[in-house]
């Protein structure tokens with residue numbers, strides 16, 4: 399699977415929306431800050447956690463998929479894109495989802511699922527079920543979404559980095575870890591009744607109302623891998639009992655609609671001391687985001 403295959407299938411599934419993101423088209427942009435507070439000395443040696451001062455951040459919340467008009471009640475992932483500006487000019491980005499797993503162990507498996515959805519849409523009954531039967535890794539996100547209603551607001555849900563990243567500077571021990579963002583407001587899912595009754599658009603309005611009462615915050619957490627944890631498969635979660643280390647606090651201050659227009663939340667833009675793993679889905683994302691970024695900047 400190539401990055402462009404994804405752009406094509408996203409556009410086939412969601413229609414042409416010139417100038418919009420080809421994934422996570424619907425969303426809301428905010429500004430805020432990240433205040434590092436990593437307690438462990440080895441973490442303080444990584445650029446992102448070296449200071450305890452608040453670093454400027456841009457944060458975009460989004461609905462998965464390429465449809466800018468999708469209903470906010472949809473049983474689909476919510477997304478968060480975070481861009482943090484370090485004092486020395488480096489930038490660190492995070493782009494995660496409200497599901498702990500991705501629908502595919504690698505790009506081929508995910509692309510197959512998208513193509514099966516398209517085939518089903520075009521009349522091939524049962525195409526998705528057949529595909530999922532043969533590719534259990536591609537079924538895991540859907541299974542999780544069935545068991546967890548979508549969030550009542552963008553700031554009342556956990557977000558997951560999903561991929562493994564490698565933490566440690568040159569000369570230090572390298573440790574595989576995954577990040578999570580935990581809402582300080584607590585998790586609050588929609589009830590079934592709310593899912594049936596709410597209008598298509600309420601997440602942006604709720605976020606603006608929430609921010610009138612002060613910043614909404616998330617704790618950034620790190621889970622470190624233990625022997626035998628799957629390091630390169632984003633469709634698999636690590637056991638729930640892994641300890642989490644607090645890395646800092648992300649503060650969402652205000653909605654600034656245009657502040658993300660020229661940003662590309664490529665998850666491989668990382669500061670010194672944190673590196674991408676060889677997860678093939680993580681690797682492919684940069685190229686797909688670049689194509690989408692180029693298209694939307696040029697109004698295509």
Ligand code: HEM
Pocket residue numbers: 404418419420421422425458459460477478479493494495500505508558559560561632661662663679682683686687690691694
């Ligand atoms: C093969 C796998 C994937 C492909 C092809 C893909 C593709 C895309 C594309 C084309 C965009 C729009 C980029 C832009 O115009 O700026 C996007 C946005 C996004 N993706 Fe992915 N993605 C993949 C996997 C993932 C994964 C694993 C995550 C989370 C861990 C994720 C989270 C996001 C988020 C949060 C955004 C919105 C960023 C923003 O607000 O601008 N994606 N994706």
